[in-house]
Amino acid sequence: MRTVLSILSLVAILASLTAACSAPQPTxxxxxxxxxxxxxxxxxxxxxxxxxxxxxxxxxxxxxxxQQRTGYQVKPIAVGSGQAMVMGERGxxxxxxxxxPDAERKFMADGHGTSRQxxxxxxxxxxxxxxxxxxxxxxxxxxxxLDKIAESRSLFLSRGDNSGTNQLELKLWKALGAxxxxxxxxxxxxxGMGATLNVASEKDGYTITDRATYLANKKYLTLGILVEGxxxxxxxxxxxxVNPQKSxxxxxxxxxxxxxxxxxxxxxxxxxxxxADKLGSPLFFPDAGxxxxxxxx
Amino acid sequence: MDLIVDGFRQAxxxxxxxxxxxxxxxxxxxxxxxxATFLSxxxxxxxxxxxxxxxxxxxxxxxxxxxxxxxxxxxxxxxxVTIMLWRNGPLGLLHLLYTPMAMVIAQCVIAAPIxxxxxxxxxxxxxxxxxxxxxxxxxxxxxxxxxxxxxxxxPLLAAVMAGFGGVISEIGASMMVGGNILGQTRVLTTATxxxxxxxxxxxxxxxxxxxxxxVYAINLVLTHIQQQGRVP
Numbered sequence: 001m002r003t004v005l006s007i008l009s010l011v012a013i014l015a016s017l018t019a020a021c022s023a024p025q026p027t028x029x030x031x032x033x034x035x036x037x038x039x040x041x042x043x044x045x046x047x048x049x050x051x052x053x054x055x056x057x058x059x060x061x062x063x064x065x066x067q068q069r070t071g072y073q074v075k076p077i078a079v080g081s082g083q084a085m086v087m088g089e090r091g092x093x094x095x096x097x098x099x100x101p102d103a104e105r106k107f108m109a110d111g112h113g114t115s116r117q118x119x120x121x122x123x124x125x126x127x128x129x130x131x132x133x134x135x136x137x138x139x140x141x142x143x144x145x146l147d148k149i150a151e152s153r154s155l156f157l158s159r160g161d162n163s164g165t166n167q168l169e170l171k172l173w174k175a176l177g178a179x180x181x182x183x184x185x186x187x188x189x190x191x192g193m194g195a196t197l198n199v200a201s202e203k204d205g206y207t208i209t210d211r212a213t214y215l216a217n218k219k220y221l222t223l224g225i226l227v228e229g230x231x232x233x234x235x236x237x238x239x240x241x242v243n244p245q246k247s248x249x250x251x252x253x254x255x256x257x258x259x260x261x262x263x264x265x266x267x268x269x270x271x272x273x274x275x276a277d278k279l280g281s282p283l284f285f286p287d288a289g290x291x292x293x294x295x296x297x
Numbered sequence: 298m299d300l301i302v303d304g305f306r307q308a309x310x311x312x313x314x315x316x317x318x319x320x321x322x323x324x325x326x327x328x329x330x331x332x333a334t335f336l337s338x339x340x341x342x343x344x345x346x347x348x349x350x351x352x353x354x355x356x357x358x359x360x361x362x363x364x365x366x367x368x369x370x371x372x373x374x375x376x377x378v379t380i381m382l383w384r385n386g387p388l389g390l391l392h393l394l395y396t397p398m399a400m401v402i403a404q405c406v407i408a409a410p411i412x413x414x415x416x417x418x419x420x421x422x423x424x425x426x427x428x429x430x431x432x433x434x435x436x437x438x439x440x441x442x443x444x445x446x447x448x449x450x451x452p453l454l455a456a457v458m459a460g461f462g463g464v465i466s467e468i469g470a471s472m473m474v475g476g477n478i479l480g481q482t483r484v485l486t487t488a489t490x491x492x493x494x495x496x497x498x499x500x501x502x503x504x505x506x507x508x509x510x511x512v513y514a515i516n517l518v519l520t521h522i523q524q525q526g527r528v529p
Binding site: 044046051054055060063075076077078090091092191192193194195197213216217220247249 | 383384385389392394395476477478479481491493494495496498
C-alpha cells in the first residue's frame with residue numbers, strides 16, 4: 001500500500017508539473033506597469049542576433065525596455081551571424097541584429113530584407129601571447145600583423161563558425177592573398193568567442209576577438225592586446241528587417257518597431273553608456289543615422 | 298582551484314539569498330524535465346511492457362530500434378524537432394518553437410526510448426512462470442500487469458531515474474528548440490553553457506552545483522521508493 005501511495009504522489013507531482021508547464025510562461029522582464037501596456041496584434045517577435053550582443057549583456061538591458069514600451073515579446077535567439085541570416089532567409093526570424101557587412105549586403109541584394117540600418121559599432125583587436133613570437137605588437141594594420149603570423153607560422157586560432165567575427169577574419173586573410181585553411185598552425189575551434197579565447201590562451205596562440213569579450217574574460221587569459229585601431233578592425237552592427245513576403249508569420253510591424261527603437265536617440269544614448277561603469281570604457285559606440293562609409297561598414 | 302572554491306561560495310550565496318533568476322531557472326528546469334520524464338513514462342512503461350510480454354512478427358527489429366533509441370544523440374533530436382517546429386516546417390502552425398513546450402517534446406523524444414528499453418529489459422527479466430501463475434490464480438489481465446510492475450519495481454525505478462537523468466542534464470536539444478531565452482526558456486544547463494562562454498566561470502560552477510543538488514534530491518526520493526522494504 002505504501003508503495004502505491006508513494007508512486008501515486010510522485011505521479012501527482014509530475015502531473016502538476018506538466019499542467020504548470022503548459023500554462024503561458026510570464027516573461028522575466030515585464031513588470032506590471034502602472035498604466036495598461038500596449039498590446040500589439042501580434043506580440044511575438046523573433047530576433048536573430050549574434051552571441052557577442054548577447055554575451056555583452058546589452059540585450060538584457062535593451063529588450064526589457066522595448067517590451068515595456070511597445071508590448072512586444074521578443075525572443076532573442078543568439079547564434080552566429082551566419083546562422084542568423086539563414087534564419088532570416090528562411091523566414092524563421094522577424095528581425096536581425098548582426099555584424100557581417102559583406103554577407104548583409106548580399107542578403108539585402110537578394111531581397112531577403114526590407115531595411116538595413118546602422119546601429120552601433122565596436123572594434124576587434126588582435127590578441128596573442130605576451131611573448132609575441134611573431135613580433136606582431138605595434139603593427140599599424142591588421143593585415144601586417146596577420147602577414148607576420150603567417151610568415152612565422154605562429155599558432156593562430158580561428159572561430160571557424162561563420163560568425164560575424166569569423167567572416168571578418170577570413171576577409172582579412174583574403175585581402176592578404178593568403179589561404180591559411182588546412183595549415184597546421186591555423187586551427188579552427190568552431191565555437192564562440194569566449195571558448196576560442198580560452199583555447200588561444202591555453203595554447204599560447206594568436207586570435208582576433210571583439211574587445212568586449214576580451215575584456216570580460218581578461219582575468220582568466222594570458223593573452224595581451226597586440227594590435228588595435230585599424231579601420232579594417234571595426235565591428236559594425238546593423239539591424240535588418242526581414243522581408244515579410246518570406247512567410248505569413250513574419251511580424252513586420254514588430255520588426256519595424258524594434259528597428260525604430262534601436263536607432264531612436266534615447267536608445268542610442270543607453271547603448272553609448274552601456275558597460276562604462278563595469279569595464280572602464282563603453283562597450284559599444286552608437287552610430288544611428290551615419291553613413292556606412294563613416295564607420296567602415 | 299580557487300575557481301571551484303569561488304563557485305561554491307557563489308552557489309551558497311545564490312541559494313541562501315534565494316536569487317530570483319536562479320529560482321526561476323531551477324524551477325523551469327524541474328518543470329520541463331519533470332514533465333518530459335512523466336510523458337516518457339506514460340509512453341515507455343506500457344510500450345516496454347507490451348514488447349516484453351507479446352510475440353509478433355518483427356518484434357526483434359522493434360526491440361533493436363528501441364535499444365538504438367537509448368543512445369540517440371540529444372543534439373540530433375534537437376535538430377529534427379527544430380526542423381519540424383520551424384514556422385515553415387510541418388508543425389509550424391503550432392508556434393511551439395522557442396517555448397518550454399518544445400523543450401518538453403524534445404526531451405520526451407530523448408527519454409522515451411530509454412524508459413522503454415529499460416522497462417523491456419526489466420519485464421523480460423521476471424520469471425516467465427510468474428505471469429502464468431498469476432493468471433492461474435485468477436488475476437485479471439490488468440491485475441496481472443499491475444502485479445508484474447510491482448515485482449519489477451527495482452529496475453523500473455532505475456528506468457525512471459535514467460530517463461530523468463538523461464533529460465535534466467542535456468543541453469543540445471534544449472538550446473536549439475528553446476533558444477535559451479531569459480525568463481522564458483533558460484534552464485540550468487543552457488544557463489551554465491552561456492555563463493561559461495561569457496567567462497563567468499564561478500557563476501557557471503555555481504549553477505552546476507545547483508543542478509547536481511537538484512538531481513541528487515530527486516534521485517534520493519526515487520531511490521527511497523525503489524529500495525523500500527529491501528533488506529540487503
